[in-house]
Amino acid sequence: MSTAQELSVTATLDQGRAIATLAMAFSNDPITRWVLRDADTYLNFWPPLVQVFAGSAFDHGTADSVANHGGVALWLGPGVGPDEEAMRALMRDAVAPGDQDDVFGFMAQMDEFHPTYPHWYLPLIGVDLPYQGRGYGSVLLVHALRRCDHDQLPAYLEATNPRNKRLYERHGFEELGVIQIGGSPPMWPMLHKPA
Numbered sequence: 254m255s256t257a258q259e260l261s262v263t264a265t266l267d268q269g270r271a272i273a274t275l276a277m278a279f280s281n282d283p284i285t286r287w288v289l290r291d292a293d294t295y296l297n298f299w300p301p302l303v304q305v306f307a308g309s310a311f312d313h314g315t316a317d318s319v320a321n322h323g324g325v326a327l328w329l330g331p332g333v334g335p336d337e338e339a340m341r342a343l344m345r346d347a348v349a350p351g352d353q354d355d356v357f358g359f360m361a362q363m364d365e366f367h368p369t370y371p372h373w374y375l376p377l378i379g380v381d382l383p384y385q386g387r388g389y390g391s392v393l394l395v396h397a398l399r400r401c402d403h404d405q406l407p408a409y410l411e412a413t414n415p416r417n418k419r420l421y422e423r424h425g426f427e428e429l430g431v432i433q434i435g436g437s438p439p440m441w442p443m444l445h446k447p448a
Contacts (some may be wrong), residue, residue: 260319260320260388260389260392261319262317262318262319262392262393262396263317263318263319264314264315264316264317264318265311265316265317265318265322265325266311266316267322268304268308268311268316270318270322271311271316271318271322271325271327272300272303272304273322274318274322274323274324274325274379274380274381275299275303275325275327275377275379276296276299276300276303277379277381277382278325278379278380278381278382278385279299279377279379280295280382282413282414283413283414283438284413284414284437284438284440285299285413287436287437287438288344288347288348288356288359289302289347289348290349290352294347297347298343298346298347301343302340302343302344302347303327303377305335305336305339305340305343306335306336306340306376306377307327307329307335307376307377308327308336309329309333309334309335309336310327310328310329310333311327313329313330313333315327315328315329315330315333316328317393317396317397319389319392319393320384320389322381323380323381323383323384323389324378324379324380324381324384324389324390324392324393325377325378325379325380325393326375326377326378326393326394326397327375327376327377327378328373328374328375328397328400329373329374329375329376330373331371331372331373331404331406332371333374334374335376341357341360344356344357344360355434355435355436355437358434358435359432359433359434359437359440362432362433362434363411363432363440363442366411366429366430366432366442367409367442368407368409368444371406372406372407372408372409373397373400373401373404373406373407373408373409374408374409374410375397375408375409375410376410378390378393378394378410390417390420391420391423391424394420394421394424395424398424398425398445401445401447402447402448404447405447406447407444407445407446407447408426408444408445409442409443409444409445410426410442410443411432411440411441411442411443412426412428412440412441412443413438413440414438418441418443421443421445422443424445425445425446426443426444426445427443427444427445427446428441428442428443429441429442429443429444430442
């Protein structure tokens with residue numbers, strides 16, 4: 254069994270394996286499952302949503318993995334963003350009509366917090382269930398934050414649960430507010446300033 258200190262981060266081009274890891278990691282995520290509420294919807298819509306939300310990381314060499322895809326982080330550099338049009342179209346198909354106002358209102362709040370100046374964005378980071386609690390997330394964060402510091406750019410993300418929020422705080426991220434609407438769980442936009 255590898256310890257976090259022995260792990261090295263590698264760039265991954267294996268989209269299928271990376272998305273599978275993220276599917277496992279987010280299968281009980283409060284925000285993801287508030288949006289994609291039943292198992293069938295989650296399994297059918299999560300992989301294409303990952304692709305349109307963060308798939309540009311594969312094209313730009315900023316899709317990181319540790320432990321043979323046990324942990325994966327998809328980073329978007331300055332000027333690179335999600336395919337918002339495709340994401341909204343998928344969400345219209347995935348979310349029940351009666352829930353769309355809240356879900357799209359939640360997404361609008363996300364947009365309000367997202368920086369408009371150059372920054373690195375972490376849309377998705379996750380560790381496969383059997384490997385959680387081994388420090389894989391920290392290894393992935395440290396690796397990418399070195400890149401952010403080298404570029405002298407801030408890093409931005411949204412914490413989708415209290416446990417991850419604490420992890421990000423330990424790595425120097427600061428809460429900017431709370432995103433929440435109707436019956437949604439809270440989500441915390443967070444920023445890490447370069448060292």
